[in-house]
Amino acid sequence: xxxxxxxxxxxxxxxxxxxxxxxxxxxxxxxxxxxxxxxxxxxxxxxxxxxxxxxxxxxxxxxxxxxxxxxxxxxxxxxxxxxxxxxxxxxxxxxxxxxxxxxxxxxxxxxxxxxxxxxxxxxxxxxxxxxxxxxxxxxxxxxxxxxxxxxxxxxxxxxxxxxxxxxxxxxxxxxxxxxxxxx
Numbered sequence: 001x002x003x004x005x006x007x008x009x010x011x012x013x014x015x016x017x018x019x020x021x022x023x024x025x026x027x028x029x030x031x032x033x034x035x036x037x038x039x040x041x042x043x044x045x046x047x048x049x050x051x052x053x054x055x056x057x058x059x060x061x062x063x064x065x066x067x068x069x070x071x072x073x074x075x076x077x078x079x080x081x082x083x084x085x086x087x088x089x090x091x092x093x094x095x096x097x098x099x100x101x102x103x104x105x106x107x108x109x110x111x112x113x114x115x116x117x118x119x120x121x122x123x124x125x126x127x128x129x130x131x132x133x134x135x136x137x138x139x140x141x142x143x144x145x146x147x148x149x150x151x152x153x154x155x156x157x158x159x160x161x162x163x164x165x166x167x168x169x170x171x172x173x174x175x176x177x178x179x180x181x182x183x
Contacts, residue, residue, distance in 0.1 A: 004180050012048040012079065012159060023176040025049070025164045027072070032167035033079075033087050035108045043167065046087070048077045050161015051181065059160045060124040060143060062178040067092045069169025073100060075123045077163035078132060080156045087163055088134045088147065089123045099123075099136050101148040113147055120177060123147075130154040 006020065017026040025047060032043040050059070059076045067073075067090070075089015083106050091100035091112065099113040099121075115121075118138035126133040132152040135143040152158075160181065164174045 006179070009049055009051055009161060013045050015047045015164070018049075023162070023179065025074070025162070025174050025176070027074070027164040027166040027171050027174065029166055029169060029171045031165040031171075032071070033077070033085060033102065033104070033163070033165060034167065035083065035104050035106070037108045037110070044082050046077070046163055046165035048079060048159060048161055048163045050077070050159050052157050052159050053183070054155070054157045055183070056128050057160060057181060057183045058124055058126040060122065060178075060180045060182075061089075061162050061176055062120055062122040063089070063162075063174055063176045064120050065090065065164075065174040066172050067097055068172050069166060070094075071167045072165075072169050072172045074164040074174035075100075075121075075162070076125050077159075077161060078125055078127065078152065079159045080153060084153060084156070086125060086132055086134070086150060086152065088125055088136075089163070090121050099145075099147050101134050101150075103148065103150040105151070111148060122178075125160070127152060127158070127160075
């Protein structure tokens with residue numbers, strides 16, 4: 001396992017249970033980041049553990065989870081405010097774990113990609129200028145498969161880190177095996 005120094009990292013919506021040895025997050029029930037699209041719901045109580053940054057950076061996380069319910073998800077998040085953020089990683093949809101990205105600029109915009117079965121998933125979000133490039137890999141692969149490229153305000157400070165949520169389930173456990181933040 002390789003972890004960057006998590007000194008100075010803080011929670012947005014700290015889960016009721018988590019630990020750092022290893023970094024394990026128990027997503028609370030009814031937690032999520034979602035805004036309006038398709039159902040009119042606004043939720044901003046998902047769990048995000050990270051640092052506030054400006055400029056270019058890349059956040060990468062390798063993780064596994066005990067996914068159980070529709071929409072259980074974990075991965076990385078970049079959050080400017082309640083109306084501007086990106087979350088990317090693995091999400092359960094129709095009974096399958098899939099690569100997922102949600103980009104929100106006032107309204108949430110969601111995409112999924114079917115993947116082969118995997119034990120560990122690696123996701124990276126590279127902020128470069130006014131764009132975020134989201135890439136993934138499975139079971140030890142470098143995150144080289146492009147999942148999404150999205151606009152992200154270039155001058156704005158963003159909280160970047162790991163995230164997890166369980167909007168419809170009873171919660172679930174995610175273990176982060178590696179987390180890296182490069183600038």
